[in-house]
Amino acid sequence: MIDLPGSYSLYPRRMDEEVSYKVVLNQDEAIKADVIIAVADASSLKRNLLFCTQIIDLKRPMVIALTMIDLARKKGIHVNTKELERELGVPIVAVNPRKNKGIDHLKKAIELISGPLYKPAVRNFIDVKALAPQAIDTVKNTVPGISDYEAVHYLIKHETFNLPYQVQQKIEQAEIDNNFNHTKTQAEEILQRYNRIGQIMNQAVSFPDPNKRSIITERLDNIFLHRFWGYITLLLVLFLLFQSIFLFASYPMDWIEWGTAAFSGWLSEALPNNYFTDLLINGVIAGLGGIIIFIPQIMILFGLITLLEDTGYMARISFLTDRIMRSVGLNGKSVMPMISGFACAVPAIMSTRNIENKKERLLTILITPLMSCSARLPVFIILIGLVIPNNYLLGFINIQGLVMMGLYMLGLVFALIVSYVAKWFIHIKEKSFFILELPMYRAPRWKNALHTMAEKVKIFVVEAGKIILMISLALWALSSFGPKKRMAEAHNTYMTELSKPNADTTLVEEQYAAAKLENSFAGIMGKAIEPSIRPLGYDWKIGIALITSFAAREVFVGTMATLYSVQDDGKENVALREKMRAATFSDGTKIFTLATGISLMIFYVFAMQCLSTLVIVKRETGTWKWPIIQVIYMTGLAYALGLLTYQLLK
Amino acid sequence: MLSFAFMEKKQEMLLSELLPGQKATIVRFTTEDIFLKLMEMGCLPGEDIEIVKIAPLKDPVSVSVAGYVLSLRLDEAKHIVVSINH
Structure with missing residues (x-):
């Protein structure tokens, strides 16, 4: 049983509709449906029947599951299922999943239609053939x-089907020969369907005035869409959303970190000290840990998004913000991903699927990583503590807090600027629509939320996990291996130091770890880029940290700890801060001045230092082109603005 | 006969010019781009339509049509020709 994304009609517009379309049309290589169960909402039956009758005319075994009968009855709509069944020619079962009603009937109906004796009705719901007689025959x-x-769908959508070249050619020819007009055919089809649906509804369904609207919804909308209170509520909801991803996710994320660390610790005790152990602990387990660390954020975000969608508030967010977002080339649906991006860009980018317009979706994906995510926080915290005094402005505004807020704002402002600029460069011919239903408010379906949460985690772990793991391994190799001679030298120094009388074993161990990293390929690369990052105020140690944190920003702190030979104690990093504060260039000047510190923070606001985001962007856009563009433009911005900051402040 | 003549001369205007609360009927669409999408959602010629709310920044607007409420940009509403119901 596969749950496919919902749709208004068989002509897909959004990416998730495309998925359903391929399966229903038998064009999906992986999924072959035996039976189609169309779920129709009895409380807005007319619209739902459009999609249902389209599937009926495909002539595949199908059953219609009619839901929301209770709600429909409350609205005064009564459906005569038997009559409807006779008119449509397919089994219709009334179900109520919340109360577990009708499920047995549904199962029986499925058994019946999947049996060998079942044949779909011959007659079409509308006179399909008349839409384009010759062309249909040819196809x-x-x-x-x-x-x-x-056949009609082959004519309209064959470019997206996986068909042999000759077949494509023949269909193309049939279109030309018969002057086949996509839009006209679709319009004619929809008109005819609604015509017939209207007739059937008159017989099988009794309903009150269709334009009578829900009083509760109207009252709520008077607040939620109010010119003042509407925006206050919106800010409140977005703030709560951001806080809950940020806060609630931090506990399970701590547990995962702790668990991975404990497991690694146990393994390093239990296993012999060699490269395989190192590969297992610092390569595989660290890589896996880096993947599962995203799970809490993905689950919480999608749980909340589904709840917002279910209750009907999501559409109101878009309604309130569309005008503002449009001015920079985005639309009202871009708000959610952008706000979510403050917590984590990975689930944020996964949630852009409901943006119909391809260009607006792409722009949203491109700018979302500019929102300061939670992985930047450890970097900001250590640098702010290092270079910004812990003073108060006017007696109550903490300057450190102010700088932190400034960094978040900087990312947001540049996200809008980048979108405004990029919209002139991305040429996708598609008119921007913003037709969206403002549904009635209703209670959320918790099961639905749980289902989406699990689904999204699965997608991330299965599809992005592989690539993330592979690149993590490559980065591990870069920072563990180096030229033989240099590594041997580091090892010799370590042995001599260790054999000295009253040697401090821990200190020597830490110094050896630093020396190994320094002489590894990553270390050599870090040193090699020093001339190019020197104008930004960075030394080679920062250079190494920039390289190792390419996969994930928070690695910066760990790398700095290794390079300065201190334990990364996770939270305060007092020892590391002391050492960084004392660090100097070879000429004796301090490295971490205000200029360098701020320059580095600004670098991290902009730099695309997140492997998981790149992999998910590749998955969502279907090509490596966009992740590569993101790396280039974001690193470019990071470098240029870091340089500017340092040169102005130094 | 008189009343028929009167009805045929009903005043046509664009949906974007309609005031909130004014009731109207969809007559036709002036562009091919969006009318498919609108029609799929039940927004057909002959259906009653009414502007329910205007977003705080004057755009988009929400309309009640075919038993539910849709949000439309003014740019899109400009392409829907309606006649006022009296």
């Missing part, structure tokens, strides 16, 4: 065994 001759209505 049916080219692709044997398909229904009239399937």
Whole structure:
């Protein structure tokens, strides 16, 4: 049983609709449906029947599950299921999943239609053939065994189907020969369907005035869409959303970190000290830990998004913000991903799927990583503590807090600027629509939220996990291996130091770890880029940290700790801060001045230092082109603005 | 006969010009781009339509049509020709 994304009609517009479309049209390689269960909402039956009758005309075994009968009855809508069944020619079962009603009937109906004796009705719901008689015949001759209505879809959507070249050519020719007009055919089809649906509804359904609207919804909208209170509520909801991802996720994330660390610790005790152990602990387990650390944020974000969608508030967010977002090339649906990006860009980018317009979706994906995510926080915390005095402005505004807020704002402002600029460079010919339903408010379905949460985690772990793990391993190799001679030298120094009488073993161990990293390939690269980052105020140690934190920003802190030979104690990092504060360039000047510190923070606001985001962008856009563009433009911005800051402040 | 003549001369205007609360009927669409999407959602010629709310920044607007409420940009509402119901 596969749950497919919902749709208004069989003509897909959004990416998730495309998925359903391929399966229903038998064009999905992986999923072959035996039976289609169309779930129709009885409280807005007319619209739901459009989609249902389209599937009916595909002539595949199907059953209609009618939900929301209770709600419909409350609205004064009464459905005569038997009558409807006779008119549509497919089984219709009334179900109520919340109360577990009708499920047995549904199972029986599925058994019946999947049996060998079942044949879908011959007659079409509307006169499909009349839409384009010759063209349909040609297609049916080219692709044997398909229904009239399937043929119409071959004519309209064949470019997206995986068909042999000759078949594509023949369909193309049939279109030209018969002057086949996509829009006109679709419009004609929809008109005819609604015509017939209207007739059937008159017989099988009794309903009150269709324009009578829900009083509760109207009252709520008077507040939620109010010119003042509407925005106050919106800010409150977004603030709560951001806080809950940030706060609630921090506990499970701490546990995961703690668990990974404990497991690694145990393994390093239990296993012999060699490269395989190191590979297992610092490569594989660290890589896996880096993947599962995202799970809490993904689950919480998608749980909350589903609840907001379910209750109907999500559409109101878009309604309130569309005008503002449009001015920079985005639309009202971009708000959610952008706010979520403050917590984590990975689930944020996964949630852009409901943006119909391709260009607006792409722009949203491109700018979301500019929102300061939680992985930047450890970097900001250590640097702010290092260079910004812990003083109060006017007696109550903490300057450190102010700088932190400034960094967040900087990311947000540049996200809007980048979108405004990029919209002139991205040429996707598609008119921007913003037709969206403002549904009635209703209680959320918790099961639905749980289902989405699990689904999204699965997608991330299964599809992005592999690539993330591979690149993590590559980065591990870069920072563990180095030229033989240099590594041997580091080892010799370590042995001599260790053999000295009253040697401080811990200190020597830490110094050896630093020396190993320094002489590894990553270390050599860090040193090699020093001339190019020197104008930003960075030394080679920062250079190494920039390279190792390419996969994940928070690695910066760990690398600095290793390089300065101190334990990364996770929270305060007092020892590391002391050492960094004392660090000097070879000419004796301090490294971490205000200029360097701020320059480095600004670098981290902009730099695309997150492997998981790149992999998820690749998955969502289907090509490596966009992640590569992101790396280039974000690193470019980071470098240019870091340079500017340092040169102005030094 | 008189009343029929009167009805045929009903005043046509664009949905974007309609005031909130004014009731109207969809007559036709002036562009091909959006009318498919609108029609799929039940927004057909002959359906009653009414502007429910205007967003605080004057755009988009929410309309009640075919038993539910849709949000439309003014740019889109400009392409829907309606006649006022009296």
